[in-house]
Amino acid sequence: MVQVRIGGPLASMAGGLTRFELEASNIREILTGLGEACPRLKPVLEQGVTVAIDGELYRNAWFQPVKPDSEIYILPRMAGG
Amino acid sequence: MPLDAADRPKTSFKQVGTRPLRPDGIDKVTGRARFGADANAPGMLIGKILRSPHAHARIRKIDASKALALPGVKAVVTKDDFAPRDDDLADVLVNVMARDKALYHGHAVAAVAATSVQVARKALALIAVDYEVLPHVTDVDEAMKPNAPVIRDGLITKGVDPALTKASNVAERYEFGHGDVKAGFAQAEVVVEREFKTEATHQGYIEPHACLANVGSDGTGELWVCTQGHYMVRDNCARLLGMDLSKLRVTASEIGGGFGGKTTVFIEPVALALSRKAGRPVKLVMTRDEVFLATGPTSSTSMMVKIGAKKDGTIAAAEALFKYQGGAFPGSPAQFGAMTAFACYDLKNVKVIAYDVLCNRPKQAAYRAPGAPMAAFAVESVMAELGAKLGLDPIDFRRRNAAKQGTKAVYGPTFGPIGFVETLDAVKNHPNYKKPLSKNQGRGIASGFWFNFGGQTCVSLNIGTDGTVNLALGTPDIGGSRASMAMMAAEELGIPYDQVRAVVTDTSSLGYNDVTDGSRVTFAAGAATIHAARDAVRKLCARAARTWGIPEDAVVWENGHAKPAGANAGNHKPLSLKEISGSAGSTGGPIAGHHEFNAENAGPSFATHVVDVEVDPETGRTTVLRYLIAQDAGKAVHPSYVEGQFQGGAAQGVGWALNEEYVYGKDGRLQNAGFLDYRIPVASDMPMIDTIILEVPNPGHPYGVRGVGETSIVPPLAAVANAVSDAVGVRLSSVPYSPPKVLKALNGRMKAAAE
Numbered sequence: 001m002v003q004v005r006i007g008g009p010l011a012s013m014a015g016g017l018t019r020f021e022l023e024a025s026n027i028r029e030i031l032t033g034l035g036e037a038c039p040r041l042k043p044v045l046e047q048g049v050t051v052a053i054d055g056e057l058y059r060n061a062w063f064q065p066v067k068p069d070s071e072i073y074i075l076p077r078m079a080g081g
Numbered sequence: 082m083p084l085d086a087a088d089r090p091k092t093s094f095k096q097v098g099t100r101p102l103r104p105d106g107i108d109k110v111t112g113r114a115r116f117g118a119d120a121n122a123p124g125m126l127i128g129k130i131l132r133s134p135h136a137h138a139r140i141r142k143i144d145a146s147k148a149l150a151l152p153g154v155k156a157v158v159t160k161d162d163f164a165p166r167d168d169d170l171a172d173v174l175v176n177v178m179a180r181d182k183a184l185y186h187g188h189a190v191a192a193v194a195a196t197s198v199q200v201a202r203k204a205l206a207l208i209a210v211d212y213e214v215l216p217h218v219t220d221v222d223e224a225m226k227p228n229a230p231v232i233r234d235g236l237i238t239k240g241v242d243p244a245l246t247k248a249s250n251v252a253e254r255y256e257f258g259h260g261d262v263k264a265g266f267a268q269a270e271v272v273v274e275r276e277f278k279t280e281a282t283h284q285g286y287i288e289p290h291a292c293l294a295n296v297g298s299d300g301t302g303e304l305w306v307c308t309q310g311h312y313m314v315r316d317n318c319a320r321l322l323g324m325d326l327s328k329l330r331v332t333a334s335e336i337g338g339g340f341g342g343k344t345t346v347f348i349e350p351v352a353l354a355l356s357r358k359a360g361r362p363v364k365l366v367m368t369r370d371e372v373f374l375a376t377g378p379t380s381s382t383s384m385m386v387k388i389g390a391k392k393d394g395t396i397a398a399a400e401a402l403f404k405y406q407g408g409a410f411p412g413s414p415a416q417f418g419a420m421t422a423f424a425c426y427d428l429k430n431v432k433v434i435a436y437d438v439l440c441n442r443p444k445q446a447a448y449r450a451p452g453a454p455m456a457a458f459a460v461e462s463v464m465a466e467l468g469a470k471l472g473l474d475p476i477d478f479r480r481r482n483a484a485k486q487g488t489k490a491v492y493g494p495t496f497g498p499i500g501f502v503e504t505l506d507a508v509k510n511h512p513n514y515k516k517p518l519s520k521n522q523g524r525g526i527a528s529g530f531w532f533n534f535g536g537q538t539c540v541s542l543n544i545g546t547d548g549t550v551n552l553a554l555g556t557p558d559i560g561g562s563r564a565s566m567a568m569m570a571a572e573e574l575g576i577p578y579d580q581v582r583a584v585v586t587d588t589s590s591l592g593y594n595d596v597t598d599g600s601r602v603t604f605a606a607g608a609a610t611i612h613a614a615r616d617a618v619r620k621l622c623a624r625a626a627r628t629w630g631i632p633e634d635a636v637v638w639e640n641g642h643a644k645p646a647g648a649n650a651g652n653h654k655p656l657s658l659k660e661i662s663g664s665a666g667s668t669g670g671p672i673a674g675h676h677e678f679n680a681e682n683a684g685p686s687f688a689t690h691v692v693d694v695e696v697d698p699e700t701g702r703t704t705v706l707r708y709l710i711a712q713d714a715g716k717a718v719h720p721s722y723v724e725g726q727f728q729g730g731a732a733q734g735v736g737w738a739l740n741e742e743y744v745y746g747k748d749g750r751l752q753n754a755g756f757l758d759y760r761i762p763v764a765s766d767m768p769m770i771d772t773i774i775l776e777v778p779n780p781g782h783p784y785g786v787r788g789v790g791e792t793s794i795v796p797p798l799a800a801v802a803n804a805v806s807d808a809v810g811v812r813l814s815s816v817p818y819s820p821p822k823v824l825k826a827l828n829g830r831m832k833a834a835a836e
Contacts (some may be wrong), residue, residue: 007493008416009240009255016242024353029774038606047169052494056680056781057532073493076255077534 002028004030004072006041014038027051028062030072050075090110090716090778090785096572097784099414099722102347103375103564103581105335114335116308117291118366125642126155128355128365129201130348132181132375133190136217136441136749137230138446140183142193142475147207150664153200156359157208158351158748159191163321172410174321177350183212184232185441186750187374190349194355194363207605217441217749218794221406222383224250232409232439234819240566250439252411255419257492258432265398265430271390274465277459277806278815279798280742281381285761288337289372294352295362301328302356306349309339309557310596312599314349315588323349329353332587333557340559341447342377344596355652373754377446378743380413382406384459386422394481395472399428403456408443414445414452415439420492421795422456424530425479425501425687427488430727447598449730450531454798455738458757458816461527461799462691465806475526475803476509479689484530500777501687501711504528507711508691514709522695523708523808528689529795531634531790534599535680535781539592540609542570542617542674546666550574552583552613554606555594560790561722564599566610568718569784571709573614575641576658600788603718604779605680611783617674621661624668629653682781689769690731694804701824703739703805705766720774727793728770734797736762740817 009020009071015038022033029052035042051058052073057076058064066072108114145157160180174180179188191208195201203696216230223229231248238245240254266272292306300322308314311333336343352365367376379408385402403420406414421433468478475811483505488496503526508514518524541553552570556562564581571578593600623637627642629636635650636643665672693706710727717723740760744752755760778785798816806812811826 004491008257009253011256012240012242014099053492055497056682057494057534059534060537060679061681064681071495074121075420075492078417079534 002030002068002070002072004034004065004074007073007075008059009076010041010044010074012039013044025065026062026066030066036046048077050078090780092785094576096131096568097718098275098720099718100277101564101578103561104567105563106751116288116337117334118653119141120294120305120364121292122295125362125423126196126359127198127201128192128194128363130189130204130351130378131191133179133186135187135212135214136186137232138183138212138217139191139215140179140181141213143213143227144209148193148204151200151204151207153196154193154204155361156194157191157352158358162354162358164323168486170317170320170534173317173346175778177347177412185443187203187443189351189375192351194359198689219440219442219745219749219834221381221404221438222442224260224406224438224620225404226560233439242588250437252437255416257419257436259489260430262398262400262430262432264388268391270392271399271467272387272389273470274387275461276814277384277462277695279382279455279458280817281378281442281758282741283373283378284342284735285341286338286342289367289369290376291366292347292352293362293364294351294356296353296357298360300324300355303355304329304331304349306335307336308345309343309559309598311557311713312555312588312593313596314346317346318350318353322353327562330466330587330589333585335560336557339451339597341451344447344598345377347376358529369756370754373759374751375443377444379448380407380445382455384455386459386463388463388467390467390471392471394478395729396426396428396482398430399423401433401459405435405439405452406440406442407439408442409439410444411437416455417452421453421530422460423491425484425528426482427484431491431520433491435568449733449794453529453531453795454734457527457529458793458798458802461796462802465803466478469581470759473788474612476505480505480527498777498780499685499687500775502795503777504687504713505690506713507775508689510708511709511773513707513771514691516693518693520596521692521698521808523804525692525802525804526689527796527799527803528687529792531600531795532683532685532793533604533683534601535605535683536563536595536599536601537679538595538605538609539594539677540606541591542611542613544672545664546619546663549661552581552610553586553591554583555586556597556602556606557585559597561719565603565718566606567723569607569610569676570614571619573611575639601755602685602787604683604782605789606720607786608678608680608782609678612676613674616676620672621658622676625656626662627668628656684715684779684781685712686787686789686792688796690800692800692804694801694808696809696823697808698827701820701827703818703823705735707768708770710793711775712789712792713775713777713787715779715782715791716785717774718786723774723789724772726789727772730793731770731797734794735767735801737799738801738816738818740819
């Protein structure tokens with residue numbers, strides 16, 4: 001199991017929930033689990049989000065592994081200039 | 082995953098860290114370089130776009146019959162030439178060509194292709210557009226009021242729970258933070274709360290948008306274009322025009338500046354639609370006023386920042402409210418303002434709320450660290466005032482509260498290795514920080530943060546039979562990346578830099594590459610280049626092994642040569658890259674390396690700027706006397722380019738701080754769409770900008786590279802504002818600190834003192 005926290009405006013779409021415990025070993029499984037746990041989040045997750053794992057930002061890395069003690073944040077999608 | 086999970090970043094280099102001449106320099110100074118407007122084609126037509134004179138108007142009817150009847154006019158396109166969309170490109174399409182409403186002054190409503198510029202201009206004048214002028218709003222605070230004209234029908238604010246039901250101009254609400262802000266402020270002994278505004282500024286790239294489109298009767302197309310991302314252009318244009326991606330080949334021209342502003346499409350789908358309709362090539366080049374009117378400036382903002390500290394300088398709580406307008410479309414970088422605002426500091430209690438707001442202005446586009454400079458202006462201005470009230474040295478105050486490895490960022494995650502403290506120490510120990518100041522002179526300090534990004538990247542490396550190397554890249558070179566890539570390839574291959582030629586190829590030659598943005602290319606394409614070179618080295622070693630008749634794992638690559646690995650591999654004379662590639666035709670064919678991946682772990686970057694200014698009390702003019710930047714680059718591949726990025730960001734930030742602003746009239750029309758009335762800094766405005774490159778390696782890159790292109794524009798607004806305040810004792814609530822505004826503040830202070 002991993003602890004997943006939702007940051008920023010995504011929390012409002014999760015009915016105010018900010019923490020989830022999911023069975024997941026990589027980012028894709030996290031996103032799938034979150035979408036099932038909170039269907040309102042699913043369209044946003046499918047459009048793309050940023051996942052922070054232990055302080056590192058991942059924008060498109062489905063298969064990035066996570067560990068049970070990883071710090072995991074789901075953030076809005078990010079891009080630069 | 083980390084690029085080299087098993088490896089620490091390399092620390093010993095032969096090529097990386099040197100300063101070879103840039104490969105594009107001669108072409109650029111002699112005029113040989115081909116920019117967007119430099120391409121021509123047989124039978125080419127000239128495209129021109131008709132733009133709305135109104136800030137907000139319903140388009141009742143467009144009658145192009147007179148224009149089409151004009152001799153020399155070969156095609157007219159309007160919204161009807163693009164199928165409506167409800168997907169992620171819907172707003173892109175509406176911005177490219179207005180549909181039911183013109184949403185800002187300058188919004189494209191129709192376009193013509195004609196045999197000459199003169200005919201095209203005449204044709205535009207013959208297109209009759211029946212407008213119903215609507216109420217408009219261009220100020221972010223006004224746009225949020227309940228009685229403001231709603232720009233986009235049915236826009237419901239996202240990020241609010243429970244969901245709202247009434248349409249407004251607020252596209253989204255963001256909230257970040259942690260701890261208990263109320264309790265934190267209760268512990269604070271000194272609190273400063275201020276409100277600020279910033280005006281929209283343009284990236285100010287010298288090269289206007291330009292392209293040459295050529296769609297054949299078989300439905301295939303070619304596009305030559307100045308852009309930061311030709312794959313993005315291909316994908317967006319093909320989708321908007323209903324083409325297969327493979328049937329549109331896009332070539333990126335040399336680019337005369339982008340800074341984020343060329344990360345979307347404006348004229349390109351129009352040129353392709355005109356070409357398809359006319360059956361002829363169409364060249365479309367924006368005029369300067371079109372660039373100001375109809376491309377993407379930054380957001381303008383309205384902000385509140387409140388910071389409370391204990392007397393020892395420890396920040397007890399921080400709070401901010403940011404309102405960013407991003408033009409007539411959702412997508413302003415309010416979120417980034419909220420996320421970056423306090424990122425430099427280790428705060429136990431912090432809360433930031435931000436709103437993405439629509440106004441009747443052009444759709445904002447990215448501009449170096451989008452959203453961050455404005456937020457930093459507000460936060461670092463308050464930090465300066467708070468530090469002064471506490472009687473603390475500005476560097477010491479920031480250092481006491483500085484984010485470090487293990488700090489929980491305002492946006493949630495915990496920072497890994499970062500180099501913010503190093504930037505503070507570096508500027509404090511620099512001679513500039515100790516230089517005495519005279520009357521009317523002042524010193525300003527400010528810090529800044531940017532995330533940096535990676536992204537999809539694909540690189541090929543082809544070794545010629547003479548041992549020289551072509552490096553094929555898919556990321557337009559907007560800041561010297563061809564030199565940096567060539568250096569990294571040379572480093573891996575063990576050959577001189579001048580034997581690697583890096584080229585940005587067209588979209589048919591490599592797999593997809595993300596746009597050159599987010600300070601990503603030296604990091605992401607650099608890592609792909611390193612891995613492509615390592616792929617080639619494996620193949621070179623394999624050829625040597627076959628030549629020697631020994632196992633492949635018995636060969637190592639050192640200093641540009643394949644060598645037997647140890648005594649058991651046999652006694653063979655090392656083979657150079659040139660020798661192996663020279664016999665490639667007989668040992669298995671051409672030798673190439675390739676790598677495609679999705680780069681992550683870009684590693685954030687911090688900077689601290691120190692600026693000295695002198696303010697003329699008679700005119701209000703601010704002169705920058707000296708400027709110092711310390712920034713973490715992870716590893717500077719080509720230090721001159723890194724310094725150039727630092728200096729360029731600072732120069733643009735100084736312009737934003739002192740002069741640049743979009744000025745709108747009461748009629749909602751832009752008043753200063755040209756460089757005569759929109760003043761960017763010129764060489765004579767700027768002193769030599771001193772730089773300190775710090776190298777705290779990014780563990781996510783084989784050489785430790787972090788992006789450097791954006792962070793440098795984050796601190797200057799506040800640094801300059803703080804310096805002016807230090808010089809003459811006035812602090813404005815808005816940028817730019819233009820001479821009239823500074824003079825007015827000075828006169829107001831004198832008047833108040835006299836009374």
